[in-house]
Amino acid sequence: MASSITRIVRRPVATLFMLKSYGHARNFSRCIYPGIAAPVFSNSRRTFSGFLPKISQYQLWSRSFSSGNGDLAEAVVPFMGESITDGTLATFLKKPGDKVAVDEPIAQIETDKVTIDVVSPEAGVIEKFVAKEGDIVTPGTKIAVISKSASSDTSVTPSEKPSQDDPKPAALEADKAKSNVEIKEKPAVVAEIKEKPAVEAEIKEKPKVTSPTPAKLSASEPQLPPKERERRVPMPRIRKRVATRLKDSQNTYAMLTTFNEVDMTNLMKLRSDYKDAFLDKHGTKLGLMSGFVKAAVSGLQHLPIVNAVIDGEDIIYRDYIDVSIAVGTPKGLVVPVLRDVDKMNFADIEKTINTLAKRASEGTISIDEMAGGTFTISNGGVYGSLLSTPIINPPQSAILGMHSIVSRPVVVNGQVVPRPMMYVALTYDHRLIDGREAVFFLRRIKDVVEDPRRLLLDL
Incomplete structure (x- = not known):
């Protein structure tokens, strides 16, 4: 025992x-x-x-234990790229109470380069949002809670949700009865107030306090507009990134710009003669960008130094040609890349440019589609720019600027005739590229655009 x-x-x-x-x-x-x-x-x-x-x-x-019933799912920030560690929760595409499907976007994350969607992992109804617009989030951060078992019949929109602060009917009746009792219990107070009209008169007859007259500004002092007419908003992350990169480019490169003018007569005639047949066969329109891209490829092949880049005390020559196309979007400037453009024909270039430009405007372009690039083309002519000095896109060494086409009088074979002319500008890193190579490169682009037959004959 x-x-x-x-x-x-x-x-x-x-x-x-x-x-x-x-x-x-x-x-x-x-x-x-x-x-x-x-x-x-x-x-x-x-x-x-x-x-x-x-x-x-x-x-x-x-110790107490709690276990979930598996009814709730969490929407988290996805992986945003190798070089991106965080982002800003820009906007919610849905509201609490809205019904969502699997992989349906519910919020957008704005990063330094692209806008990323946060999708719903399960079909259901958004129960609540955990984060707020403007928060800095990292991959894996919980954004929203999704109720998988909630149906569309039982979902409640935000405007239909009963407020917890609203008193119940019984509480309203009790408060009303209580107020009636208080009114009956305080007749003496009301009478006392009525017996003191003199005090009220004294209060009413109290002299008004006049505000001091503002001092007049002297003629030399500037009169600034009032602060009520100004708005202060946070700068988008893409705009911050663009500003940083452009300023770093100015601080790093020894930038110099050379100019030339191009007669667009033959290229525009080529497009006019074959635009219908080109559209029927390839399903896309024939534009002027493909002609300039092919001319840039020809120039980079003839002058490889323009396609090179400085890395420390070394020069890196690239044996491939990836051309970046600058695209202006409502959120900022992005530069999608055409990979191995030297292996593309006119139709491939036009299709790729249209696809990337559309995705950039919609904010659905990925980081991989903008990474790299050995040379950039910026077409300010679509906005009406007559002449400009573009800034180099790091870590490249040169950028070509296109401008608007204007009919101007030029001398052709001893005669003054009107011709559609375009100014072109090449900004280059003078540490690597000498003026001679820059002028030859721009001259090569001029020759190919003015006579596209050179591409066919490899001249």
Whole structure:
């Protein structure tokens, strides 16, 4: 008997489980501790656990556990790219109570380069948003909670949600009755107020405090507009990134710009003659950008130094040509890249440019589609720019600027005739590219655009 008692005392956990089978802990306590007159334990297991020494191995049994029913799903920020560590929660595309499908976008994350969608992992109803617009979020941050079992019939729109602050009808009736009782109980106060008209008259007759007349500004002091006519908004992350890169470009490169003018007569005639047949065969329109891209490829092949870049004390020559096309979007300037453009024909270039420009405007372009690039073309002519000095897109070494086409009088074969002319500009890194190579490169573009047959004959 003594050995059994010793084993039970040494194993308190087993003792706890044994208590469950006894209807009254009182009888069990007398078996363990004979000679005790009063019952040591009550009929509750909590009393027995309290009698034991207060150390961690006994307190673990009182820890509470909670388990979810699997009805809720969490929408989190996805992976945003190798070089992007965080982003700004720009806007919510849905509201609490809205029904969403699987992989349906519910919010947009604005990063330094692109806009990324946060999608719903399950079909259901948005129960609540955890983050707020303007928050800085990282991959894995929880954005919203989705209720998978909620149906469209039971979902409540934000405008239909009952406010917790609204009093219940019973509470309104009680407050009304209480106010009536208070009014009946305070007739003396009302009478006292009526008996003091003199005090009210004195208050009404109190002299008005006149505001001091503002001092007149001297003629030399500028009169600025009031602050109420100004608006202060946070700068988008894409705009911050563009500003940083352009300023770094100015601080790093020894930039110099050379200019020339191009007669667009032959290229425009080529497009006019074959635009219908080109559209029927390739399903896309023939534009002028493809002609300039092919001319840039020809120039980069003839002058590889323009396609190179400085890296520390070395020069890296690229044996491939990836041309970046600058595209202006409502959120900022982006530069999608045409990969291995030297292997593309006119139709491939036009299709790729249209696809990338559309995705950039919609904000659905990926980071991989903008990474890299060995040379950039910027077409400010679509906005009406006559002449400009473009800034190099790091880490490249040169950028070509296109401008608007204007009919101007030019001398052709000794005669002054009107011709559609375009100014072109090449901004280059003078640390790497000399003026001679820059002028030859721009001259090569001029020759190819003015006579596209050179591309066919490889001249």
